[in-house]
Amino acid sequence: MSGVAVGLGWDGLVWLKSTYSAGDGGECVEVASGPGAVHVRDSKDAARAALAVAPAAWTAFVHFAAR
Numbered sequence: 312m313s314g315v316a317v318g319l320g321w322d323g324l325v326w327l328k329s330t331y332s333a334g335d336g337g338e339c340v341e342v343a344s345g346p347g348a349v350h351v352r353d354s355k356d357a358a359r360a361a362l363a364v365a366p367a368a369w370t371a372f373v374h375f376a377a378r
Contacts, residue, residue, distance in 0.1 A: 328354055342369075 324343035331339075339354040343361075349369035352361035364372075 324350060326352070326357075 324345050326341040326343045328341050329339055341352050341354045341357065343350045344366075345363075347366070348363040349366055350361040350363050351369075353359060
């Protein structure tokens with residue numbers, strides 16, 4: 312997934328929004344890479360807790376989704 316930086320969050324992570332986002336407030340996710348985990352959150356509700364997954368699990372998901 313390629314993304315556009317949306318900035319440094321309160322959590323100290325640099326969040327990226329998918330370039331597939333239409334930018335109209337529709338469904339989109341933001342992703343940030345942290346120590347030992349990849350964090351995923353809803354771009355419409357950035358204050359809500361993010362999902363944290365192992366880097367290998369995220370890589371497997373992205374490869375599967377790209378098919």
